[in-house]
Amino acid sequence: MVAAAFTVDLDKPLVFQVGHLEEQYQEWVHQPVVSKEGPRFFENGVLEFLTRTKWWAVPLIWLPVVCWCLSTSIQMGRTITEVAMMVVFGIFLWTLIEYVLHRFLFHINTKSYWANTAHYLLHGCHHKHPMDGLRLVFPPAAAAILCFPFWNLIKLFSTPSTTPGLFGGGLLGYVIYDCTHYYLHHGQPSSDPAKYLKKYHLNHHFRIQTKGFGITSTLWDHVFGTLPSTKAADKSI
Secondary structure, rough: OOOOOOOOOOOOOOOOHHHHHHHHHHHHHHOOOOOOOOOOOOHHHHHHHOOOOOOHHHHHHHHHHHOOOOHHHOOOOHHHHHHHHHHHHHHHHHHHHHHHHHHOOOOOOOHHHHHHHHHHHHHHHHHHOOOOOOOOOOOHHHHHHHHHHHHHHHOOOOOOOHHHHHHHHHHHHHHHHHHHHHHHHHHHOOOHHHHHHHHHHHHHHOOOOOOOOOOOOOOOHHHHHOOOOOOHHHOOO
């Protein structure tokens, strides 16, 4: 006897519903609902509040931390030129982290109840409701938790005086990423490279969701062969 397929009620809190989709979850979550009004996630008001973040909260909270990190490296004896080089390298490193996380974690295939639920909270919600402006940037509380493992990772291959500068550069890369991501969804760029990046990213959402994982750059899509094909190429196949 075949069990009836589960149907998600979009008018009710979604988080604890989506897990019931099991193997149908991946197909469901990649069928976007285009609306600036996002769904409710939780019945609990506090949890619901923590899932919503204004885009400007990201630079407001994290840029002072970036400045503290860079000034710490300078106070520990590093020159401004050296710190500037750390920032450039940190931003470059972030572009790779951005790509790896997006491709291998955010787009992991899930089918069990709790795996589907976790994936929806992490990234699935963004693909289901790509224009939800309050769930586009990463919540500060979650970002703060992730700062600790990234700081410790940098400490493994750097000196005490370079760790703050490299971390600050990577954190600046994250701020650029989140603000760029928001702009690509809600801004109206009139010239390249922003106009190209917007088209490139929306192509990932609405056309080929298994390719085009770069947000701030297409560099790593070129390197790792995940650059999406053009419409003209698709038509010729």
